[in-house]
Amino acid sequence: MAEKERRRKRGCFGCFVDIFILLIILAAAYIGIGYAKGYFKEMIPANTTPRDFKVFESVPFEEISIEEGELADKYYYSRLTKDEKIIYKEILQGVRNCKEEIYVHSNIPETVNWVYGRVLYDCPELFWCSGNAETFAKGSYCVLKCEYLYTGDEKTSREQQIENAAAVCLQGMDAGFSEYEKIKYIYEYIIHTTDYNEEASDNQNIYSVLVNRQSVCAGYARATQYLLERAGIYVTLMTGTVESGAKGTQNHAWNLVRCDGEYYYVDATWGDPVFSSEREMPDGMTDIYYDYLCCNDAELFRTHTLDEDIEMPPCTSDKYNYYKMNGRYYEVYINEEILAAMKQDIQNKAEKSVFKFASSEAYEEAVNGIEDNAVREAAQFLAGSYGLSQVHYYYMESENLNKITVYWMYE
Secondary structure, eight states: OOOHHHHHHHHHHHHHHHHHHHHHHHHHHHHHHHHHHHTTTTOOOTTTTTTTTOOOOOOOOOOOOOGGGGGGGHHHHTOOHEEEEHHHHHHHHHTTTSSSSSESOSHHHHHHHHHHHHHOOOOOOOOTTEEEEEEEEETEEEEEEEEEOHHHHHHHHHHHHHHHHHHHHHSSSOOOOOHOOOOOOHHHHHHOEEOOOOOOTTTHHHIIIIIOEEOOOOHHHHHHHHHHHHHHOOEEEEEEEEEEEOOOOEEEEEEEEETTTEEEEEOOOHOOTTTTSSSOTTTTTTHHHOSSSSSSSHHHTTEEEEEEOOOOOOOOTTOOOHHHHTOOSSSOOOOOHHHHHHHHHHHTTOOOEEEEESHHHHHHHHHHHHIIIIHHHHHHHHHHHHHHHSOOEEEEEGGTEEEEEEEOOHH
């Protein structure tokens, strides 16, 4: 009996060992299938083989629902690598949903922050993002925590206000407008309806322009981008610096547009005379500077400099130079030609006569001749045409634009 009992005990122990080995084999098979099917690929740190892997960590990456076609006309997205595009989509989807933490497929915070900046450049509608964010690496991925200015009901309310304001603007656009006419219309609309104010609230986003009607360059440029996109125009945001007279070098934002297949720059901020550092005009007189409507590299880069990390397509065409299109662009200064244009404006009771010169040499010759010759003769013509005993006009030189403007008073 004792001998049988001993054999029975040895048999039980053997069964236990067999079961233990079987469990190990099943576990190994499960893990092997998991690797084969990719179940654990997000949980394995970079440069780690399955044999070395000991601790499993679940990363809550969201499934991306953004379609590629939705981003087809986004300038900065189009210039990213395949991996950067994945990060871009993860960030965009996260900020659209105001996620507290956005998990992205990169373990380099600097890359994530850089891509986040490109998302904000491409998407002016994200007015609730301040642009500030905290990013930290966690193993093989990063966590992005964005600062949101508005969430919930307040965000929804502001979105509706923006939508209503945009609808009012776009309703004034004729259905038959050409691409240039759409760009010009929105350029003028923003300048007419917005005051440049460095103290304006929300001045880095579109709400400041479309609802509050007060902003700075970032608001002007993002609102231009938002409205032109709604109008079907290819447009993006530019950043850099400008030389602004007494204000010196300043950070600045403006736009790149594509019109009839050619690229041009648009800067609504510098089109607004309220922003200009030049002398103020008489009370009650308004104006728009068209020098920054569809201008080329040669015109813009007299005063503007792009940020070093921004690449732009060449803008060489002057087809839509406003002054050329309106017959007020001059290769050389000819006093009789300028006088004839002034008289024509006075006969039409135009508010001003504008003369744009192709070079600084032609401009300097005009400066030395217009006020002493053509303007004086035109003033006499104004007095005789409208029976004025006294003639008033306002003369303005714009050296950085090679432009001279004369404003006529008819009373």
